[in-house]
Amino acid sequence: xxxxxxxxxxxxxxxxxxxxxxxxxxxxxxxxxxxxxxxxxxxxxxxxxxxxxxxxxxxxxxxxxxxxxxxxxxxxxxxxxxxxxxxxxxxxxxx
Numbered sequence: 750x751x752x753x754x755x756x757x758x759x760x761x762x763x764x765x766x767x768x769x770x771x772x773x774x775x776x777x778x779x780x781x782x783x784x785x786x787x788x789x790x791x792x793x794x795x796x797x798x799x800x801x802x803x804x805x806x807x808x809x810x811x812x813x814x815x816x817x818x819x820x821x822x823x824x825x826x827x828x829x830x831x832x833x834x835x836x837x838x839x840x841x842x843x844x
Contacts, residue, residue, distance in 0.1 A: 751794070755781040759798035766806040774840075775815045786817040788832035790839035800843045814840070 750758045762769075776792030778785040789796065816832040823829045 751777050752782060752784075757795070759795050759802065762799060762802050766802055766808065769803070769806075769808060770810055772803065772808070772810065772812045773815060774812055774836075775817070784817070784820040786815070786819075788816055788835035788839070789814060790835065796839075796843070812840075 750756045750761050754761075774789060774796070775786050776789050776794045776796075778787055778792045786792070814833075814836050816829070816836060818824075818828070818832070823832075
């Protein structure tokens, strides 16, 4: 929503939450169409608000996580593993 539409997910999600069947989680750093997707919790996505919207709508479907880094991709497998671990630890705060 933020990268392609320049719309905050927490503003758009309430309009369609009753139709959501899958949630793809990705964090974002930088401005509109800037390719920078760090580990969850390191960017500007308001995950607490998103999870509250989903919880209030009784969403119980799947969540997937994607970390794309920059347009150059990850520097190493170690960086991928660290970002995955950081994302997991961040999500544990909410579930």
